[in-house]
Amino acid sequence: MGTLKLEGLMKRYGASTAVEHVDLDVAEGEFVSLLGPSGCGKTTTLRMVAGFIEPSAGRVVIAGRDVTRAPPYARDTGMVFQSYALFPHMSVAQNVGFGLEMRKVGRAERDERVREALRLVRLDHLAERFPRELSGGQQQRVALARALVVKPAVFLLDEPLSNLDAKLRAEVRLEIRALQQRLGLTTLFVTHDQDEALAMSDRLVVLAHGRVQQVGTAEDLYERPANAFVAGFVGRCNVLAGTEEAPGRFRLETGTVIPCGHDGAANPATQRLLALRPERVAISRPEREDGLVGTVTSVTYLGAQTEYHVDLGGTDILAIRPTPPEGDGLRRLASGDRAALHWEPAAARLLASEE
Ligand SMILES: Nc1ncnc2c1ncn2[C@@H]1O[C@H](COP(=O)(O)OP(=O)(O)O)[C@@H](O)[C@H]1O
Ligand SMILES: [Mg+2]
Incomplete structure (x- = not known):
């Protein structure tokens, strides 16, 4: 054996x-x-x-x-x-x-x-x-x-x-x-x-x-x-610090509130980390100024995909899923443009509290 x-x-x-x-x-x-x-x-x-x-x-x-x-x-x-x-x-x-x-x-x-x-x-x-x-x-x-x-x-x-x-x-x-x-x-x-x-x-x-x-x-x-x-080493990941102020609502250290997966009892007093894969983040031209809207700070064209960094009220978020997909006539977002971010709440996973 x-x-x-x-x-x-x-x-x-x-x-x-x-x-x-x-x-x-x-x-x-x-x-x-x-x-x-x-x-x-x-x-x-x-x-x-x-x-x-x-x-x-x-x-x-x-x-x-x-x-x-x-x-x-x-x-x-x-x-x-x-x-x-x-x-x-x-x-x-x-x-x-x-x-x-x-x-x-x-x-x-x-x-x-x-x-x-x-x-x-x-x-x-x-x-x-x-x-x-x-x-x-x-x-x-x-x-x-x-x-x-x-x-x-x-x-x-x-x-x-x-x-x-x-x-x-x-x-x-x-x-x-x-x-x-x-x-x-x-x-x-x-x-x-x-x-x-x-x-x-x-x-x-x-x-x-x-x-x-x-x-x-x-x-x-x-x-x-x-x-x-593990989140950062295996694949790429946005790891964001903050607190779960209510079930499914995560308050980033910069004050912006974003959706997250449900994690039992929320505790606004406990610092937590949230893992959000860039391919789960849809990025599009904002139709309105509500929702999660930030400013594109960099665009890197890599052939198979394009990487967008977006400043969301002081927090940097990497997104690689333009919506609708590029190549269908839509002008690619550029640095300085306003951009809306969207993800399924369950895609933003709370990590176990660090000891
Ligand atoms: N003979 C040695 N004496 C002192 N330190 C060592 C010795 N061999 C390895 N280390 C140290 O142990 C750690 C792990 O080394 P290693 O197992 O070679 O890492 P990896 O293979 O993951 O790159 C490193 O910090 C390395 O400097
Ligand atoms: Mg080695």
Whole structure:
């Protein structure tokens, strides 16, 4: 059973804490991403799972076995690094076979498994090449084959796509996901790229300052962010401060009152944060001066969409849904124009009060 369980995992370096507390359950065959900004503790967490870093506290359990104190080679993990880390003086086949040699797998079986792993990543025709004779994308596929060939219970990848250009990144992303699903690999994938994590994962773990902020599916995180950090990191979001002065009425710090989703008992004395996705905000030319009307402060044309910043009584709101849609003869709103904003009240979600 290729399950992975992390319990209260923590890593301290002197007075500073790289990973404060990580609890996580990864099911057999599940693809889970660790997503967070640079420095939040992703690599440290992954290396504790692989056995390259010893935790200050907590446990790592792989396939039901506590491996917290086991050396890397005794953990049944396969790891892929951002830098590929191929041996330059070894051929592709030798690189891929290295882990099997270390595990004392006999020559005949080794050759067969190396061939199979190279077939999986579609590199069987390049087995005798050296790393320097390969493109970046091919080198990364060799690194994938090298991790897969040992048939690990848990597959670990640390930003494996970040050295590839955008087009190749999108291709290799699909290849990794297809391979993972075909082989039913239990996978922990580290990235700072939210698109990558949303596109590839069964579930995501959002990490900030060494702490888990939220665990869930892409939809959970996007539609129901647990806090302002998740709302702002996963997709773009207007995060607005104020108070819910009455059910469905949110008073911004600047005094403007806007509609929001119902949240049980309103308490005008408690400071709250509201999350409002820019694609839920319809922006149009105002027909009257009542409703939510503000002034366009910037318009950025991005091809597939246009971003409008609107000053609403001193609060900046980002909107990307012009109404009616552009391109039907209506002149695009410009900086300095008056604009009306509208959204379904439920689209403006109150976030849990910060502790
Ligand atoms: N060997 C180390 N000694 C001291 N601090 C470290 C060490 N390794 C990492 N850190 C610190 O721990 C934090 C988390 O690092 P890391 O896990 O590499 O983050 P990420 O992979 O999310 O970018 C960072 O603040 C980093 O500077
Ligand atoms: Mg890292």
